[in-house]
Amino acid sequence: MTDYFGYAGKTVVVTGAASGMGRALTEMLVDLGADVYALDRVEAPVAGVTKSIIANLGEQASIDAAFAEIPERIDAFFGIAGISGVHNTFLETITVNFISNKYVTDTYLVERVAAGGSISFVTSNGGLRWESPAVREELEPFVRGGDWDDLVRIATEYEAEFGSIPGSLGYILSKRLLNLFVAERVSPFADLRKIRVNAVLPAMTVSGMLSEFAEMKGGQDKVEAEVGPAGRLAESVDMAKVLAFLGSDLASYVSGSHVSVDYGMNSLQLAGLEPDRLSWTLRGVLSRQAA
Numbered sequence: 001m002t003d004y005f006g007y008a009g010k011t012v013v014v015t016g017a018a019s020g021m022g023r024a025l026t027e028m029l030v031d032l033g034a035d036v037y038a039l040d041r042v043e044a045p046v047a048g049v050t051k052s053i054i055a056n057l058g059e060q061a062s063i064d065a066a067f068a069e070i071p072e073r074i075d076a077f078f079g080i081a082g083i084s085g086v087h088n089t090f091l092e093t094i095t096v097n098f099i100s101n102k103y104v105t106d107t108y109l110v111e112r113v114a115a116g117g118s119i120s121f122v123t124s125n126g127g128l129r130w131e132s133p134a135v136r137e138e139l140e141p142f143v144r145g146g147d148w149d150d151l152v153r154i155a156t157e158y159e160a161e162f163g164s165i166p167g168s169l170g171y172i173l174s175k176r177l178l179n180l181f182v183a184e185r186v187s188p189f190a191d192l193r194k195i196r197v198n199a200v201l202p203a204m205t206v207s208g209m210l211s212e213f214a215e216m217k218g219g220q221d222k223v224e225a226e227v228g229p230a231g232r233l234a235e236s237v238d239m240a241k242v243l244a245f246l247g248s249d250l251a252s253y254v255s256g257s258h259v260s261v262d263y264g265m266n267s268l269q270l271a272g273l274e275p276d277r278l279s280w281t282l283r284g285v286l287s288r289q290a291a
């Protein structure tokens with residue numbers, strides 16, 4: 001039998017490995033023979049991981065301590081951890097969902113991901129339309145950002161300009177930023193060592209986060225009403241399967257892809273077969289809320 005995935009014996013890092021999509025992927029990668037370094041703010045309950053590292057991705061020093069426990073050579077990195085923003089401030093949400101991933105990429109992955117390796121992030125279908133000019137313009141201040149402190153300063157000033165921004169809108173902004181970041185890093189990582197960079201954009205998924213999204217939308221029934229052609233919510237393992245593909249040898253010519261794992265919901269909106277619910281700007285929403 002041919003091992004088409006090619007994970008056997010490879011060093012793989014998964015953030016958010018203790019729950020939901022990250023846990024489902026970690027289980028799959030262990031099964032496929034990878035040496036998995038599972039990173040989360042709590043212990044990852046997956047038998048067979050090489051190391052479970054407890055770290056807070058909201059703190060630079062904690063990330064640095066975690067990477068001291070991770071090998072110098074990484075074959076595949078999966079940045080999956082995130083927070084919904086429903087019970088978090090704007091700054092906390094931007095920090096965990098975006099600043100930490102940018103910091104990890106520019107500080108550690110640039111040095112450690114092996115030739116031909118891969119970097120995959122979980123963003124969100126909520127972060128779609130990041131490339132449309134009006135939305136892209138709202139992302140611009142962050143594009144010029146440098147190190148951790150600089151990005152925190154930019155995020156703080158960004159929020160101050162709007163008065164204040166709820167964490168749930170920070171979530172959308174953070175996912176749009178991460179989608180743009182994936183596109184920005186395609187050429188530098190191709191030039192560096194032919195490292196591929198991709199994103200998975202999940203639709204609403206059964207995971208630790210679902211109850212917070214349901215709370216935001218006004219109940220589980222509201223979430224269930226928006227399942228689209230699939231007729232069911234996604235399961236964490238539905239996302240893990242696509243992540244396992246993107247990080248593997250099977251995806252050898254796939255970089256800069258933003259894969260909506262939504263059973264066609266975005267495609268229907270792009271084709272005008274369903275109303276476009278995603279082409280809004282932060283400024284537009286906040287000024288409507290203020291009116």
Ligand SMILES: NC(=O)c1ccc[n+]([C@@H]2O[C@H](COP(=O)([O-])OP(=O)(O)OC[C@H]3O[C@@H](n4cnc5c(N)ncnc54)[C@H](O)[C@@H]3O)[C@@H](O)[C@H]2O)c1
Nearest residue numbers: 016019020021041056057058081082124204205207208209
């Ligand atoms: N569930 C959904 O409906 C949905 C939809 C779109 C995108 N997503 C994204 O999917 C990704 C995975 O989330 P999930 O749905 O599996 O939820 P989850 O809550 O089950 O898993 C998230 C994991 O991230 C970890 N984490 C959160 N903050 C952390 C921090 N500061 N440091 C270290 N670890 C931290 C949590 O401990 C948890 O194990 C997230 O990035 C999320 O934004 C989820």
